Amino acid sequence: NAGVMQNPRHLVRRRGQEARLRCSPMKGHSHVYWYRQLPEEGLKFMVYLQKENIIDESGMPKERFSAEFPKEGPSILRIQQVVRGDSAAYFCASSPMLAGGAGNTGELFFGEGSRLTVL
Amino acid sequence: GQQVMQIPQYQHVQEGEDFTTYCNSSTTLSNIQWYKQRPGGHPVFLIQLVKSGEVKKQKRLTFQFGEAKKNSSLHITATQTTDVGTYFCAGQTSGTYKYIFGTGTRLKVLA
Numbered sequence: 563n564a565g566v567m568q569n570p571r572h573l574v575r576r577r578g579q580e581a582r583l584r585c586s587p588m589k590g591h592s593h594v595y596w597y598r599q600l601p602e603e604g605l606k607f608m609v610y611l612q613k614e615n616i617i618d619e620s621g622m623p624k625e626r627f628s629a630e631f632p633k634e635g636p637s638i639l640r641i642q643q644v645v646r647g648d649s650a651a652y653f654c655a656s657s658p659m660l661a662g663g664a665g666n667t668g669e670l671f672f673g674e675g676s677r678l679t680v681l
Numbered sequence: 682g683q684q685v686m687q688i689p690q691y692q693h694v695q696e697g698e699d700f701t702t703y704c705n706s707s708t709t710l711s712n713i714q715w716y717k718q719r720p721g722g723h724p725v726f727l728i729q730l731v732k733s734g735e736v737k738k739q740k741r742l743t744f745q746f747g748e749a750k751k752n753s754s755l756h757i758t759a760t761q762t763t764d765v766g767t768y769f770c771a772g773q774t775s776g777t778y779k780y781i782f783g784t785g786t787r788l789k790v791l792a
Contacts, residue, residue, distance in 0.1 A: 595779070604769060605724065605782040618779050653723060669714070670771075670780065672723040 564589070566656050567636075568673035576681050581641040581648070583676040587656030594637045595655045595670060596629060605653065611637060644680045651675045683708045685772050687783040695791050700757040702786035704770035711775040713746055713753045718785075719766045727755075760790045 567586040575581050587594050592613050597605040607621040611631040622629065626644075631637040641648055655670035684707045694700050704713070712731045716724040728737055730746035730753060737744045743756045753770055767787045771780040 593778070597782070604785045605771075607779045607781060610778045618777065620779070655724075668729065669726040670716075670724075672725070674723050 566654060566671050566673035568652075568654050568676050570676060571674065572677050572679070574679045574681065575644050577645055578643050581644050581678055583639040583641075583652050583654075583678070584636040585639070585654030585656075585673060586636040587654075588658075588671055591656035591658050591671070593657045594631050595657075596637075596639050597653045597655065599651045599653060599675075601650075608639070608652075641678075644678070646680050649678055649680045651677045683772070683774060683781050685770060685781050685783040687768075687770060687786050689786055690784065691787050691789075693789045693791060694760050696762060697759050700760050700764070700788055702755050702768050702770075702788075704753045704755075704772075704783050706751045706772045706781075708751070708774055710750050710772040712773050713750075714771045714773075714780065715744060715753075715755055716769045716771060716782075717766050718769065722766075724769060757788075760788070762790050762792055764788060765790050 566588055569584050573581055594611045596608040598608055599605050609622050609629045610618040613631055614633050626642045628640045653672050653675045655672045657668055657670050687702055687704050712729055714729045715727040717727055718724045728744050733750050734748045735746040741758045745754045755768055757764055767785045769785045770783040773780050
């Protein structure tokens with residue numbers, strides 16, 4: 563069973579360009595989280611999605627950032643008009659749906675991250 | 682908003698010494714998880730605590746969840762060089778799905 567797959571692993575963009583980060587959750591997982599980590603810092607929650615639904619986007623910047631998790635295909639975190647401050651590691655994590663759909667999703671399985679560098 | 686703080690931020694220990702990191706939440710948690718992240722790596726799940734006052738052990742690691750469900754600790758006995766990394770707690774509050782990660786404690790073990 564393959565783990566959480568993120569690509570690209572490394573992405574370099576110039577200011578003003580767009581960055582698209584993709585995340586394929588583990589097989590059978592229907593919950594996806596995105597976190598951002600600056601060097602030497604902790605993980606900041608960005609967004610939580612289930613298939614075709616954004617459940618909690620309280621950590622997403624109001625502008626330029628968007629996320630989706632379509633019925634088919636990977637989850638995508640999109641950053642438009644990137645700025646230098648967007649340079650960070652972006653981690654995706656997935657978890658299974660627990661019986662009854664309870665809020666406690668249990669263990670988060672993290673991908674290896676996508677490291678964005680904005681020149 | 683909810684904040685989760687960890688102390689210390691950094692800890693250097695001699696191999697064989699013990700290590701403890703403390704996690705404090707500004708709000709009552711429904712459950713707390715602990716993760717380890719090696720340098721350059723991704724977070725890896727260690728354990729989840731749910732009950733007030735719960736204590737769990739994994740070999741040399743002991744995890745505690747406070748009675749008020751607002752704090753937690755991770756204790757490592759007789760550290761080894763393989764314990765090097767950053768340890769994060771992550772708390773979830775009732776009625777929400779998101780996990781708020783603590784600020785992390787970076788552990789270095791000197792051989």
